[in-house]
Amino acid sequence: MNAVLDYLNAHRDRFVRELCDYVRFPSVSAQPAHKPDMRACAEWLVARCEAIGLEARLCPTAGHPIALARTPRRAGARKPHFVVYGHYDVQPAEPFELWKTPPFEPRIEGTSLFARGASDNKGQHLAHLNAVEAYLATGTELPCDLTFVVEGEEEVGSGNLAGFLKERQAELRCDAVVVSDTGMPAPGLPALTYALRGITAVEIKLTGPNRDLHSGIFGGTVDNPAMALSQLLAQLRDKKGRVNIPGFYDDVVPLSAFERKQLARLPYRERDYVKFLGVPRLFGETGYTAWEQRSARPTVEINGLTSGYQGEGSKTIIPSWASAKLTFRLVPNQSPAKIAQLVKRHLKKFVPPTVRAEFQDGHGGEAYLLDPRSPQAEAGLRALKTAFGREPVLLREGGSIPIVTEFKKILGADTLLLGLALPDDNAHSPNEKFDLDNYAAGQRLSAALWPELAALS
Amino acid sequence: MNAVLDYLNAHRDRFVRELCDYVRFPSVSAQPAHKPDMRACAEWLVARCEAIGLEARLCPTAGHPIALARTPRRAGARKPHFVVYGHYDVQPAEPFELWKTPPFEPRIEGTSLFARGASDNKGQHLAHLNAVEAYLATGTELPCDLTFVVEGEEEVGSGNLAGFLKERQAELRCDAVVVSDTGMPAPGLPALTYALRGITAVEIKLTGPNRDLHSGIFGGTVDNPAMALSQLLAQLRDKKGRVNIPGFYDDVVPLSAFERKQLARLPYRERDYVKFLGVPRLFGETGYTAWEQRSARPTVEINGLTSGYQGEGSKTIIPSWASAKLTFRLVPNQSPAKIAQLVKRHLKKFVPPTVRAEFQDGHGGEAYLLDPRSPQAEAGLRALKTAFGREPVLLREGGSIPIVTEFKKILGADTLLLGLALPDDNAHSPNEKFDLDNYAAGQRLSAALWPELAALS
Numbered sequence: 001m002n003a004v005l006d007y008l009n010a011h012r013d014r015f016v017r018e019l020c021d022y023v024r025f026p027s028v029s030a031q032p033a034h035k036p037d038m039r040a041c042a043e044w045l046v047a048r049c050e051a052i053g054l055e056a057r058l059c060p061t062a063g064h065p066i067a068l069a070r071t072p073r074r075a076g077a078r079k080p081h082f083v084v085y086g087h088y089d090v091q092p093a094e095p096f097e098l099w100k101t102p103p104f105e106p107r108i109e110g111t112s113l114f115a116r117g118a119s120d121n122k123g124q125h126l127a128h129l130n131a132v133e134a135y136l137a138t139g140t141e142l143p144c145d146l147t148f149v150v151e152g153e154e155e156v157g158s159g160n161l162a163g164f165l166k167e168r169q170a171e172l173r174c175d176a177v178v179v180s181d182t183g184m185p186a187p188g189l190p191a192l193t194y195a196l197r198g199i200t201a202v203e204i205k206l207t208g209p210n211r212d213l214h215s216g217i218f219g220g221t222v223d224n225p226a227m228a229l230s231q232l233l234a235q236l237r238d239k240k241g242r243v244n245i246p247g248f249y250d251d252v253v254p255l256s257a258f259e260r261k262q263l264a265r266l267p268y269r270e271r272d273y274v275k276f277l278g279v280p281r282l283f284g285e286t287g288y289t290a291w292e293q294r295s296a297r298p299t300v301e302i303n304g305l306t307s308g309y310q311g312e313g314s315k316t317i318i319p320s321w322a323s324a325k326l327t328f329r330l331v332p333n334q335s336p337a338k339i340a341q342l343v344k345r346h347l348k349k350f351v352p353p354t355v356r357a358e359f360q361d362g363h364g365g366e367a368y369l370l371d372p373r374s375p376q377a378e379a380g381l382r383a384l385k386t387a388f389g390r391e392p393v394l395l396r397e398g399g400s401i402p403i404v405t406e407f408k409k410i411l412g413a414d415t416l417l418l419g420l421a422l423p424d425d426n427a428h429s430p431n432e433k434f435d436l437d438n439y440a441a442g443q444r445l446s447a448a449l450w451p452e453l454a455a456l457s
Numbered sequence: 458m459n460a461v462l463d464y465l466n467a468h469r470d471r472f473v474r475e476l477c478d479y480v481r482f483p484s485v486s487a488q489p490a491h492k493p494d495m496r497a498c499a500e501w502l503v504a505r506c507e508a509i510g511l512e513a514r515l516c517p518t519a520g521h522p523i524a525l526a527r528t529p530r531r532a533g534a535r536k537p538h539f540v541v542y543g544h545y546d547v548q549p550a551e552p553f554e555l556w557k558t559p560p561f562e563p564r565i566e567g568t569s570l571f572a573r574g575a576s577d578n579k580g581q582h583l584a585h586l587n588a589v590e591a592y593l594a595t596g597t598e599l600p601c602d603l604t605f606v607v608e609g610e611e612e613v614g615s616g617n618l619a620g621f622l623k624e625r626q627a628e629l630r631c632d633a634v635v636v637s638d639t640g641m642p643a644p645g646l647p648a649l650t651y652a653l654r655g656i657t658a659v660e661i662k663l664t665g666p667n668r669d670l671h672s673g674i675f676g677g678t679v680d681n682p683a684m685a686l687s688q689l690l691a692q693l694r695d696k697k698g699r700v701n702i703p704g705f706y707d708d709v710v711p712l713s714a715f716e717r718k719q720l721a722r723l724p725y726r727e728r729d730y731v732k733f734l735g736v737p738r739l740f741g742e743t744g745y746t747a748w749e750q751r752s753a754r755p756t757v758e759i760n761g762l763t764s765g766y767q768g769e770g771s772k773t774i775i776p777s778w779a780s781a782k783l784t785f786r787l788v789p790n791q792s793p794a795k796i797a798q799l800v801k802r803h804l805k806k807f808v809p810p811t812v813r814a815e816f817q818d819g820h821g822g823e824a825y826l827l828d829p830r831s832p833q834a835e836a837g838l839r840a841l842k843t844a845f846g847r848e849p850v851l852l853r854e855g856g857s858i859p860i861v862t863e864f865k866k867i868l869g870a871d872t873l874l875l876g877l878a879l880p881d882d883n884a885h886s887p888n889e890k891f892d893l894d895n896y897a898a899g900q901r902l903s904a905a906l907w908p909e910l911a912a913l914s
Contacts, residue, residue: 094772098668156770157771199673203771209735209736211887215756215786215885216654216786216855216856217751217855217856217880218734218855219751220698220741221730221739222741229762230691230762231687231691233684233688234690236684237684241677277670279667279680280665280812283678284677285677290678293677294675294677294678299672301773302683302687302764302765303672303773303774304765304766304776305763306767307761308759308761308782309551309760310763312489313488313613314614314784316656316784316857317886324683325766325767327672327771327773329677352740354739397674398674398676400673427671429670
């Protein structure tokens with residue numbers, strides 16, 4: 001094990017350069033224009049896996065390809081098997097003008113590497129690959145078989161991953177899945193995330209007149225779709241921060257006293273949090289702490305609004321249509337499909353007869369909950385303590401990794417969420433970054449994890 | 458006069474070709490990229506005026522230049538003086554994809570000339586120029602002096618015209634201003650418009666977090682500016698179509714029984730109107746007819762909404778900010794400045810403490826009202842009858858020509874609004890067109906108008 005850690009330490013700078021190469025690919029899965037970049041990025045990853053001695057290949061899907069790589073198997077040996085999951089696709093980088101330096105030109109400042117995808121998720125899964133390299137390069141025997149599944153559609157809902165897992169169910173059946181795509185509550189404070197929120201997305205478009213109309217000539221006789229949309233959206237959330245849709249909370253399991261106690265132990269200073277976000281004041285569901293609001297309670301968010309003239313100056317029109325992108329963060333036991341139905345049923349009920357409504361379902365993903373006192377969770381906590389030299393905390397996280405529930409269903413395995421992102425890593429925002437100390441700690445974590453997990457089998 | 462009419466008839470095709478040349482200039486005043494096109498368009502117009510024998514020049518302003526042209530004055534002769542006003546700037550042509558043929562490539566289909574600016578306003582003021590050409594070319598003496606003032610900023614609020622009028626007050630003092638920039642209620646049915654709505658514009662931007670945030674990581678603890686904006690906008694208009702701002706209706710003069718009777722005589726078939734607009738159902742202020750709602754009642758309109766991610770696919774963010782472009786159509790006696798104040802005061806009161814609000818005032822213009830039984834109005838009605846061969850109607854129009862109130866204040870003259878646009882001319886919309894029969898009738902109207910008006914002086 002010392003040889004592995006020495007190797008990781010000795011190659012630290014090269015690993016950073018490799019991560020820089022990786023984040024230079026603008027692998028934005030949501031934007032068709034970046035399809036060639038997606039492929040080039042995936043090919044780079046496969047070549048990287050092969051270079052360190054893994055058997056690797058690019059698997060086509062109906063969408064972006066999935067990189068599949070595994071440690072060499074010794075004939076006859078029966079070892080525990082773990083899957084490491086990651087994603088090489090990234091969020092769109094817009095708005096570009098808010099980046100201090102271009103999103104796909106990595107920049108190092110102190111211990112931070114700035115680039116879109118640095119933290120979400122390229123740096124986090126590359127750390128695991130680095131650790132495997134250290135095992136293989138030093139001739140240290142891995143106590144388990146490992147398979148890396150790195151997909152290219154996480155940011156657009158992982159639409160082809162479940163099918164991929166089903167097709168390769170025998171090959172991918174494993175004792176646990178390991179995912180580093182979550183966060184730590186503070187620098188140096190490692191965390192095992194035992195719950196994730198789910199998500200469901202609905203897009204709504206209201207159309208009034210069949211073209212933009214002169215607001216002087218026709219204004220007063222026709223509804224304004226942007227006004228109709230505002231009125232429809234306005235009543236989705238009440239003044240207490242509750243989602244105002246009948247049945248929305250029906251399946252929500254109340255937080256237990258134990259959980260509230262765990263969450264209350266997490267570091268939090270309202271003044272710092274307010275300053276960090278840059279908001280004039282916080283807003284959340286009455287009766288819950290900020291940690292509870294952002295990780296253990298469901299929400300409604302408007303992700304985008306579009307209507308009429310948005311250019312310079314004014315255009316005195318009644319816009320023909322108005323649209324909104326909505327997502328709902330869900331908690332364990334809420335069904336994304338059921339919530340999407342409730343949302344649409346509710347919205348349809350309130351669409352005025354003066355406009356036509358069209359709905360488009362977006363991606364959905366179930367929330368996830370793992371028993372934080374299971375042997376695997378405890379193995380993960382020990383590896384975190386070894387890697388970071390500090391007692392880890394138990395965390396719920398507000399983000400969604402819908403595929404985690406698929407791992408359970410298809411591969412029969414629980415997922416250990418061992419995240420390396422810091423609260424200020426700006427995932428999904430301009431100036432995304434990844435902490436290079438966490439990158440190194442992530443490599444040590446991965447090195448320490450396999451013996452801990454393998455020992456359970 | 459017969460010589461004038463014969464000339465107009467003989468040169469009909471050439472006049473159409475000239476109008477085609479005129480609308481080929483993409484003279485979009487709101488978009489800085491079109492500044493060279495604006496200048497080229499104005500220069501074309503001045504050259505055209507000079508070609509028919511007018512003294513013409515381009516007058517610089519702080520914004521786009523104003524074309525000024527006048528009939529040759531005979532030394533010592535004291536004739537009545539009238540100003541013809543028009544504007545060579547046009548609305549933005551977006552969304553381009555809804556145009557059947559490109560907006561700045563004129564296309565003739567039947568008696569319709571399709572192009573941005575054809576009806577609003579190039580075709581309408583060119584008809585007056587054509588009539589003057591006919592007088593001058595046939596050696597028919599004009600019973601009056603005429604000055605053409607054709608500006609380039611009508612679609613962005615005529616910000617420099619009042620100053621221009623004040624500077625040239627002596628030169629431009631006149632007995633009446635004639636403007637063809639309004640509409641006719643139906644093909645073949647001429648109208649004198651005796652009232653216009655005013656307008657005031659306010660833009661609002663709400664900012665929450667100082668960047669777009671990951672809706673999973675932070676969602677639940679911060680307000681969503683797009684939701685805050687929707688809730689703010691939603692309460693601006695009630696279910697009865699009333700603007701829900703305290704004091705908004707205070708200065709509105711109720712419609713008289715005479716006016717309601719006049720408006721009731723205008724052609725209107727709800728089924729046709731609904732079909733023409735393509736709306737599922739009409740919506741307007743309870744207690745008023747459609748003609749009243751669209752011409753004699755004030756309104757609130759959202760002209761544009763902008764927030765967050767608007768591209769393909771989804772982006773799970775809490776947007777940093779959300780903005781809306783608002784305009785309010787006003788009726789005689791409402792003050793644009795006062796209404797803008799009321800609007801901002803009301804909105805500020807309801808901005809939640811979780812976001813920061815910024816307001817930007819747009820252009821404003823007062824509504825206009827002319828006594829429909831004044832001698833000049835009756836002269837206009839007679840000229841309309843002569844040109845169209847049909848009894849004209851009295852109309853209020855919902856659009857705004859803010860400068861009309863400036864003509865009254867600065868030049869001391871009333872304005873005759875003798876519009877040539879048809880209800881389906883798609884002003885401000887894709888596929889704008891101008892009826893070539895109305896173009897010809899407009900030329901005859903202008904020819905008949907000057908003797909009628911001059912006789913009053």
